[in-house]
Structure formats: C-alpha cells, structure tokens
Amino acid sequence: MNTQQTHLIAESVPTVSRREGIATRAQFQTNDDKDMLRAARDLTKDLGEAKPAIYWTDMLVSAGIGYLGMAMAIMSANWALSIVAAVIASLALYRAVMFIHELTHIRKEALPGFRLGWNLLVGIPLLTPSFMYEGVHVIHHKRTQYGTVEDPEYLPLALMKPWSLPVFVLVALLAPIALIIRFAVLVPLGFFVPAVRNFVWQRFSALSINPEFRRKPPTGDFRKRVLWQEMAASLWAIAILLSPLVLDWRPVLIAFAIFSLTAVLNQLRTLVAHLWENEGDPMTVTAQFLDSVNVPPPGRIAELWAPVGLRYHALHHLMPSMPYHDLPEAHRRLNIELGTGSTYEGANHAGMLPLVGRIARSTMIRR
Incomplete structure (x- = not known):
C-alpha cells in the first residue's frame, strides 16, 4: 500500500477499545479506534497494486454491453425486448460510469x-467527463x-x-436534460460571456x-484536461441535440431514459453510501x-447497485487508494x-432497503 492509502490510518490518536454490540459514529466523534486503524494498515500491506488487465477488461466489457443493450433497445420493434435491453444497458453503463470514482x-x-480511454469511451459519450x-x-x-x-x-x-429523500432521488431523472443544457448551451455561451463560464x-x-459548494478555477495540467474534455463533450451534446433533425426522436428519448435510470441508480446508491447523521462538525x-x-456478501444484489467496489464504501474511507x-x-x-x-x-449493513428505512425513520423521528 502506498502512503496515500495509509495517511488516514497512521495518525497517532488515542485508542478506544472494542465494546460489546455495534459501534456508532457518536462514540468516536473525538477519539479513534486505533486498533482498527492499525489492523487496516497491517493486514493489507500486500494489497493495493492496481491491475491494468482487470480495469481495462471490466470497463470495456461493461461499456460494450451497455452500448449493445442501448442499440437493441432503440432498434427493437418489440417493446418488451426493448425494455429488457434498456434495463441491461442502464446497469452495464452504470458500472462503466462508476470507474470515474477509481x-x-x-x-x-x-x-x-x-483515464483517456475511459473519457473517450464512457465519460464524454455519457456527458460525465472525468474533470467533473x-x-x-x-x-x-x-x-x-x-x-x-x-x-x-x-x-x-x-x-x-422526510420529503427531502424522494426529492433527492427523483431529481436525478433530470440529469440527461441538465447535462445537455450545460454542455450544448451554457459551455458555448460561456465562450463568449466570461460571467456565464465562471458561473457554470x-x-x-x-x-x-451540496448546493453550497463552489468550485475553484482549474489550474496547471488539470486546466488543459478540462479544456479538451469540455470541448469534446460540448460538441457531442450539440450533436445529440441536433440528431432528431437527421434521425427521429426515438433514439434520443430511449437513450435519455436509459441514462435517467442510470442516474437514479447512482442517486439511490448515494442515498445509502452514508448514514448522513453528522451536523457539520469535523x-x-x-x-x-x-x-x-459497507454492504458485504453474502448478499449479491449490492454488486448491481454499488458496483466497482462501492459496496465497501466504508472500507474505502479507511483506504481511499485501495483498488x-x-x-x-x-x-475479508x-x-x-x-x-x-x-x-x-x-x-456493515444488510442492504439498500434497511438503510433507506433507517434514514427515513431518522427524518421522521426528528420532526
């Protein structure tokens, strides 16, 4: 493991011993469980090397299945087959998109x-380039x-x-429209109006x-990556917007539906990625x-809604650079x-539904 992976683990902090029952966040607000952090460091020293063959194969297969499913959904005259193909496409493209986290x-x-391959095959076509x-x-x-x-x-x-939870999830349905507006309309406009570009x-x-978050301007080599990714995504978004003039609305509408489902899946995963119980304190x-x-095995379905290692999200927060x-x-x-x-x-938690239930109950208890 490299220093990035262990920088959170190696801090010299007071030890909090194990206890009976399940630990809670509130018990460790000011003191760490040093034994757990040390174990995380020591037991994984031989891990942490990214294997290119696994990354490339997984990403290419996921993207390939996703685009094939999308093509079948668009071309099929059978609505049942089209819906099945669209669902498969959404799940596969969702997995491909999640490599942005890695x-x-x-x-x-x-x-x-x-990074270049992922942006060309997934990030730019789905209007989520890695700079975002x-x-x-x-x-x-x-x-x-x-x-x-x-x-x-x-x-x-x-x-x-309580109403904030369904709103949080359902707003993701608008993701394709929002991204089209951003890249096809606002980016070209920002080229002529600096105030618009800064705002965007x-x-x-x-x-x-977080609606209060304001992003700082890019600098150095990152700024160069932003420029080419944003230009490529903008051209692609304009092409999508104009495509019904050449084809018809069916391909665009089906592609939007698939992307909307993908966005909702990601929003549901985000909803249960944390318990969201902190009131703003460090x-x-x-x-x-x-x-x-963490939503570990034996359950299998978590691999669909939390792919590419995201079912181990808590563990990821201990070792952020672990592949x-x-x-x-x-x-294990x-x-x-x-x-x-x-x-x-x-x-460790049992699955998505118990987690949604826990968060929903918390919103109602506090009213």
Missing part, C-alpha cells in the same frame, strides 16, 4: 492510458472537511425533512450534492468510517481479524 484515487502511472469528479471527490476524503459544509458530497439527509464552472462543473477517521456504509478489486479481500481479512462486536462490524 480515476480520482488511482495514480495515473498505475494505469497508463486508462477529479479534484472534487478528494475533498470528501479530507480529514477536516468530511461531513462539513465544505464537503461537496455530504448532506445531513438523516436530519432533514463554480456551480455546475462537479458531481456534488469527525475522526473512525467516525467517518461508521458514518459510511476496487482488492477491497473484497481487505474486507479485517472481518476475520476484528470479529463480531468490533468497531469494524459497525459499518
């Missing part, structure tokens, strides 16, 4: 050409910013009003859920871990070593 953590030299996550997601992992108003990926959903960059250039590493969610393909083995070792009743067990 791009923010894995060193570029570990996967030569992967790079430089943003890392803030979510910063020791003093997680769960605070500065965190672009945190909202205290469990502390909000600050407010609509990050895959964030948290210890252990508290961040326990506010995050997704090593997370199952890291979880920690689960065996720390055992029942450990702090580590406190982040």
Whole structure:
C-alpha cells in the first residue's frame, strides 16, 4: 500500500477499545479506534497494486454491453425486448460510469492510458467527463472537511425533512436534460460571456450534492484536461441535440431514459453510501468510517447497485487508494481479524432497503 492509502490510518490518536454490540459514529466523534486503524494498515500491506488487465477488461466489457443493450433497445420493434435491453444497458453503463470514482484515487502511472480511454469511451459519450469528479471527490476524503459544509458530497439527509429523500432521488431523472443544457448551451455561451463560464464552472462543473459548494478555477495540467474534455463533450451534446433533425426522436428519448435510470441508480446508491447523521462538525477517521456504509456478501444484489467496489464504501474511507478489486479481500481479512462486536462490524449493513428505512425513520423521528 502506498502512503496515500495509509495517511488516514497512521495518525497517532488515542485508542478506544472494542465494546460489546455495534459501534456508532457518536462514540468516536473525538477519539479513534486505533486498533482498527492499525489492523487496516497491517493486514493489507500486500494489497493495493492496481491491475491494468482487470480495469481495462471490466470497463470495456461493461461499456460494450451497455452500448449493445442501448442499440437493441432503440432498434427493437418489440417493446418488451426493448425494455429488457434498456434495463441491461442502464446497469452495464452504470458500472462503466462508476470507474470515474477509481480515476480520482488511482495514480495515473498505475494505469497508463486508462483515464483517456475511459473519457473517450464512457465519460464524454455519457456527458460525465472525468474533470467533473477529479479534484472534487478528494475533498470528501479530507480529514477536516468530511461531513462539513465544505464537503461537496455530504448532506445531513438523516436530519432533514422526510420529503427531502424522494426529492433527492427523483431529481436525478433530470440529469440527461441538465447535462445537455450545460454542455450544448451554457459551455458555448460561456465562450463568449466570461460571467456565464465562471458561473457554470463554480456551480455546475462537479458531481456534488451540496448546493453550497463552489468550485475553484482549474489550474496547471488539470486546466488543459478540462479544456479538451469540455470541448469534446460540448460538441457531442450539440450533436445529440441536433440528431432528431437527421434521425427521429426515438433514439434520443430511449437513450435519455436509459441514462435517467442510470442516474437514479447512482442517486439511490448515494442515498445509502452514508448514514448522513453528522451536523457539520469535523469527525475522526473512525467516525467517518461508521458514518459510511459497507454492504458485504453474502448478499449479491449490492454488486448491481454499488458496483466497482462501492459496496465497501466504508472500507474505502479507511483506504481511499485501495483498488476496487482488492477491497473484497481487505474486507475479508479485517472481518476475520476484528470479529463480531468490533468497531469494524459497525459499518456493515444488510442492504439498500434497511438503510433507506433507517434514514427515513431518522427524518421522521426528528420532526
């Protein structure tokens, strides 16, 4: 494991011993479970090397199935077959899109050409180029910013009003329209009106859920990546917008429906990625871990709605740079070593529905 993976684990902090029952975030708001952090470091020293063959194969197969399913959904005259193909396409493209999360953590030299390949095959065609996550997601992992108003990926959903949960999920249905407007309309307009470009960059250039987040201007090599990715996505969005003039509305509408389903799946995953119980105070590493969610085996369905290692989201917060393909083995070792009743067990949950129920009950209890 490299230093990035262990920087959260190696802090010298007071030890909080294991306890009976399941650990909670509130118990570790000011003190870490040093035993768990040390175990996470020591038991995974031989893991952490990104394997290009796994990344490329997984991404290419997922994207290929997704685009094939989309083509079948568009061309089939049988509505039942079209719907099945659209669902398969949405699930496959969802998995392909989720590699954007890996791009923010894995060193570029570990996967030569992967960022460029992913952007050309997935990011730009689906109007989610990697710049929309790079430089943003890392803030979510910063020791003093997680769960605070500065965190672009945190909202205290469990502390909000009950109606906020369905609104949070359903607004994702509008993602295709919002991205088309951003890239096909606002980006070209911003080329002539700097104020529009600055506004779009600050407010609509990050895959964030915190409405108060304002993105800082890009600099250096990152700025160059932003320019070509944004230009390519803008040209593609304009082509999509004009395509009904050449074809008809069916391909665009079906593609939008598939992308909308993909966006809703991601929003549902986001809803249960954390317990969302922090009220804005800085948290210890252990508290961040326990506010995050693992949905480990034996359940299998989590691999569909939390792909590319995201079913081990809490473990990911302990080891942000651990490649997704090593997370199952890291979880297995920690689960065996720390055992029942450990702090580590406190982040393990049964599935999406129990988690949604827990968050929903919390919003109602607090009214």
